[in-house]
Amino acid sequence: MAKVTASELIEKFNLEVISGEEGIYRPISTSDISRPGIEVAGFFTYYPAKRLQLLGRTELSFFEQLMDHEKKERMLKLCTYDTPGIIISRGLDAPRELIEASEEIGVPLLRSSLTTTRLSSQLTNFLDSKLAPTTAVHGVLVDIYGIGVLITGASGVGKSETALDLVRRGHRLVADDSVEIRQEHEDTLIGRAPELIQHLLEIRGLGIINVMTLFGAGAIRPFKRVVLVIHLELWDQNKAYDRLGLEEDTLKIINTEVPKLTVPVRPGRNLAVIVEVAAMNFRLKRLGMNAAQQFSDRLTDVIEEGDREF
Structure with missing residues (x-):
């Protein structure tokens, strides 16, 4: 399971460490932010520890109205051994009771100059990205006319050679051999290359090229973003392949179904051109223009007219 620590937030958002520095490596396992x-x-019955x-002006203004014993008690309850961190927005001063509680329990207390709403939005987006479910897929990811294919x-079927030809035709390579795919939203899959093999392409007989x-x-x-999967397989004479394009197959990656073509x-088959045209045709389908369906409808009309004549 992916995890983020307060130390990463400190570096990313330029946060000031007020107290509880010993806890900056506590894991953050959820992207949800609590105010x-x-x-x-x-x-505290349902406190999401x-x-x-995230403490803003509203929470701290109310806190100042509490009795001294209430301040200490509530800050001790706020700082638990499960709490990954507390952030104060707007550059506001941290209450003394909160500083003492964070030092005692070891909860990192941080401060940002950003407004509460903006900070909450940026933190959520960052954590959503970092904590999203991730998988690795053997394949090649190419950006073809804005379509992530x-x-x-x-192995050896010609994926990398096809990608090389596509790059020569003006398209852009994202990853070769291993594609790291992260589900950042319910139906959004983002693919990238592992850092070790970024920009590299392996061509058998030629080796690795940058x-x-x-x-x-x-x-x-x-x-x-991955929106289309094209699966290459050696021609099987005993297998019936889709010739009209009416069949709709999908591949499940993490929790998202992605359209798949085989x-x-x-x-003698120019795979780069076929893949390129497949991406263009997929984009047309998303715009509501399905050539296969139009042909099928016209064919049905011709058959129906012939039946009426007889």
Whole structure:
């Protein structure tokens, strides 16, 4: 399970460490942010202690109205051994009771100059990205006319050679051989290359080439949303392949179903052109123009007219 620590937040958002520095490596395991206003008021029954706690002007203004013994008690309850961190927004002063409680329990107490709403939004987006479910897929990810196409298939079927031809045609490589895919939202899959093999492409008989060095910075992309899977497989004479394009197959990656096309491979077929046209046709389908369906409808009309004549 992916985890983030307060130390990463400190570096990313330039946060000031007020106290509890020993706890900056506590894991943050959820992207949910809590604004503990009702807890400051004394209700801790459903306190989400494992979330990052964000205190703004509203919570701290109310806190100042409490009695001294209430301040100490509630700050001790706010700082638990499960709490990954507490952040104060707007550059506000931290209450003495909160500083003492964070030092005692070892909860990192941080401060930001950003407004509470903006800080909450930025933290949530960052944590959503970092804590999203992730998987690795054997294949090649290419950006073709703005369509993120994941090319899969058995080893040696021609995925990397197809990608190289696509790059030569002006498209952009994202990852070769291993694609790290992260589900950042309910139906959004973002693919990128592992850091070790960024910009690299392996061509059998040629070896490893650096796409950015050979073709320039415009030939690569650091990441791309995966919206189409094209599976390459060796031509099987005993298998019936879709010739009209009416069949709709999908591949489940993490929790998202992605449209999938199966393209048979045999000598003489220009795979780069086929994949390129597949991406263009997929974009047309999303715009409501389905050539296969239009042909099927016209064919049905012709058959029905012939039946009426007889």
